[in-house]
Amino acid sequence: MHAIVEYIRGYLASDQTPGAAGNWFWATVYILLVFVGLSIAVIAMNWLERKILAHMQVRLGPMRVGPHGLLQPIADALKLLLKEDIMPAEADAVVFWVAPFIVVLAAFTVFVVVPFGPTHAITDMNIGVLFMLGVSSLAVLGIVTAGWASNSHYPLIGALRSSAQMVSYEVAMGLAVVSVILMTSLHGLGLYGVGGAASADTGTLSMIGIVQAQLEQHEWFIFKFFPLGLIGFFIFAVAMVAETNRAPFDLPEAESELTAGFHTEYSGFRWSLFFLAEYSAMIAVSSIAVTLWLGGWLRPFPNAWAGPRWDFFFSLFPGITFLFLGGLCFFSAARMPKHPYFRIQTLGLTGFGATLALIGLVLFLPGVRERVGDIFWFSAKVAAFMYLYIWYRGTFPRYRFDQLMKVGWKVLLPTGFALLILTAVLGFVEPPVAAWLRGVL
């Protein structure tokens, strides 16, 4: 027992990812953790989306199953698993069976390189960003084959739309990513003109390397070469919504025109795989955006507000967040109607709040506090993106298909090219200017 604790402690002290250390056991543990965490996130996302969307539309959303509908996703999952799994008679059986698995595999494999912290990643690849873009682009294969294998009109049209859309927006997305890769090699002025090394140096494609470059250059890439980084981020933010087939670019599954698009003929368990894949793909592209532009796992102002006191201050945030959530639950429990019919719900909500508050208290322990900071900040940034997705869905009307293509090819693509060229030029011009400025100041 003691040996096991010592082993875990020894591993936690190491500064390598399990993949880089070649540690099979920890790699497996990390894979399981990411898988479980992702499933929980998808379930939470399902509930949150319905609630937030409902409140945006001045409705209540799910209220019946569990307090405030908290158990609704679980009920839905059970329902989907118990439903009959229908396969159309004219469908191509093998392809119809394989297609959802392609989509799910593509969506989950991406998380191999997502860095939740400097050591909290399954592995770090030399080609991290390329791997993420490549694997997430495989999802379109699953969608196309799903639409084709259904052997029906709506799915086929949905699949054709979806493949055209995803291929188009991938180009703009790639250009925005390349501009960031360029930025990793260009050390410039930095925030308040106090950047790291003054000269240009080799860039990197590794996800961890990109975040470390942002730390060294004293700024998130969204602020680098203002407004170039911001424009790149904007291109990516638009392209990633199109890439995940979400509103306002949800044409492949436009309910009013195509019933449900490429997954019209799917039901039960296989439909739920598409659902799972859609949400994990959203989380995946959001984590690319967070890593590339928003400093990944870095807490706010890691350089300007450095030092143990600030570290302590920012390490309190995870616990406070969970305490706040717990408090919210207690508040709602107190506001529950006092009728005996609601007694179980009130008790359940209080128990849930107590669990959250307990987690919050555990997160205040010194040993835990110092280690979960990275994961907390990363998840918080990704969560902000998830909220944006819901917000878009609640606000924007759906695009027409030709408008969608127009935005992709005639607006985002030329902007992306201009951005890339300008970034390169600025990176070439800036070092001498920065040196001169340092001399003057």
Place this chain on the structure above:
Amino acid sequence: MEAMLHITTLHYLVLGAALFLLGVIGVLTRRNVVIVLMSIELILNAVNLNLVAFSRYWQGIHGSTALHGQVFAIFIITDAAAEAAVGLGILIAFFRNKETVNVDEVNLLKW
């Protein structure tokens, strides 16, 4: 058995040759243009496999910066993309005119 378990450059070359042969058979015997184009992709991939295997062999002699084979492989992938785009464009134009995708019905030698 010993030779089977010790993976050398030759293993990759044999695999590349087998893949190349499959591609050649596909190009020479199939009627469907789409599958002929896919067989050409197989041939290009076989070549790529050889190039990358040789690149690693070359690295063993000249140090880890001798990546010429990999650069060539990237050029071939570029070429494959261009080939697929133009080939499929021709295929669509052809299908629009003759309503068929069979190569042996392309026998007019004119547009």
Place this chain on the structure above:
Amino acid sequence: MNPPVGTPFFFYLLSATVLIGGVLVITRKNAVHSALALITALLAQAGLYLMLYAPFVAGVQIILYAGGIMVLFLFVIMLISIERSQKERQFNKQWLVGIAAAAALGGLFIAVYTKGKSLFPEGSLTYAEAGNTQGVADLLYSQHSGIYMFAFEIASLLLLVAIIGAVVMAKKRI
């Protein structure tokens, strides 16, 4: 950098996938099945590239071949109707000659590799993966060692020609 684990096992697994995929590509009636088999083969080949310490080529293989070119193929297969071509004869009349030519080529390969076996004495070299991308970039773009810079420009010209060509071919009326 750690040496790879289970090299022979993964080599034979991936090679089997590649070869089975290749056989399925040239034997399936349905072009979509062929395309899916080809995608499997291409992904397995990306794995082989990783085993050869070529991560960048593997990444390009996934993103360009599997994610780009094959989507184009599937798109075109769905645009042109294939129901009719499935009921037709799948192999052309010269298939015997084709097989014979391929067999001759195979004989040549066997001859070359049995004779030239001694040229490749040692293949299991271990090289660090780090710096692979930078090495490729050096050969392509670097000021001093970028000997393929001109070839790169030619490649981009080729792509431009291909774009224009594809548009001209596929457009109904220009």
